[in-house]
Amino acid sequence: MPPVFRFAPSPNGYLHLGHAYSALLNFERARESGGRFLLRIEDIDPTRCRPDYEQAIYEDLAWLGIAWEQPVRRQSQHIAEYQAALQRLQAMGLVYPSFESRAEIARLVAQRDADGAWPRDPDGAPLYPGAATTLSVVRRAELMAAGAPYALRLDMASATARAGRLTWDESGAGPSGVTGTVEARPEAWGDVILARKETPTSYHLSVVVDDALQGVTEVVRGQDLFHATSVHRLLQALLDLPAPAYRHHQLIRDAEGHKLSKSTQATGLRTLRATGVSPAEIRHRIGLV
The missing domain is CATH 3.40.50.620 (HUPs)
Structure with missing residues (x-):
């Protein structure tokens, strides 16, 4: 059976250079290995995901020269x-x-921290401190x-x-x-x-x-x-x-060494495209040349 790769963005913002790196890496590894490349839309959060962001994902990936199998799996379905x-x-x-x-969890964590550092998960968030069990x-x-x-x-x-x-x-x-x-x-x-x-x-x-x-x-x-x-x-x-x-x-980082993120308003691919940047230049910027 051929290997199966996937790129699974959330439509809660525009794709940036970090997404381009991951999508191209998956696409090219699938092509080189004779495998399949799937696109999945992770839209389980209706408060943040928007149809226009989803449409922009399709447009940005196609502009980069990426093709994917149909139908696209959308988590909300x-x-x-x-x-x-x-x-x-x-x-x-x-x-x-x-x-x-x-808010209650934050208060419980503060109380635990007063007795000694309450443990955090690998992302730095405090572990659940409650007693619901x-x-x-x-x-x-x-x-x-x-x-x-x-x-x-x-x-x-x-x-x-x-x-x-x-x-x-x-x-x-x-x-x-x-x-x-x-x-x-x-x-x-x-x-x-x-x-x-x-x-x-x-x-x-x-x-x-x-x-x-x-x-x-x-x-x-x-x-x-x-x-x-x-x-x-x-x-x-x-x-x-x-x-x-x-x-x-590896992660694509900005000039200050921070990873690119939608939450920090990292420059989107659609903005770069509008300013005349080519797909070849995108590949050069992210080190895929």
Whole structure:
């Protein structure tokens, strides 16, 4: 079977040079290996994703000379598949609801920090500090029936005990140059959120379901997602999903050394195109020459 690669942007802003690097890297590796190249639109957040951003993704990629298989998978059209995976985890007793607001969680973290530094995940966010696991089944049902906002979290201790030791094959390199067979450490993330009342899936859950259903064999993405692979390997093991090979590539950074991001208004490809920059110049800027 030919290898299967994918590029999976979110339509919550315009693509920038970092996206161009990842998309071209995947596209060219697929072409060189005789494999397939898929485009996936990760639009599970209706508050931030917009149709005009999605259309701009298609236009920018086509301008770069990238072609992809049809139809494009749009996550918003596959919510039932993510919910089915979530229900499997719930049936294993590995999911619980937490009801604290973001403000309440921040207050709890501040209290924990006063007694010593509360642990943070690899992205620097504090681990869940609440005690929702101590709520009775009856109390949880009462709160949910009353319409209280909630997040559905993975019971990390139980999940890791069930899955055992996990690794993944890394042909790129992590932030510290880690490569080869990498030992997964999902416990570093604490009780991650798998869904919310208003958003029936999360990035972690949907990405592993999508990769499995689309037959993705090669995940080529930025180093900023290297540590998240631990959570993905855990979910793959719990859901009996195949594990692709991983390659985490370097990030494209600005003059100050910060990674390019939509949130920091990094210059979009459409803006560069409008100023007369050519696809060849884009390749030169990102080091793909």
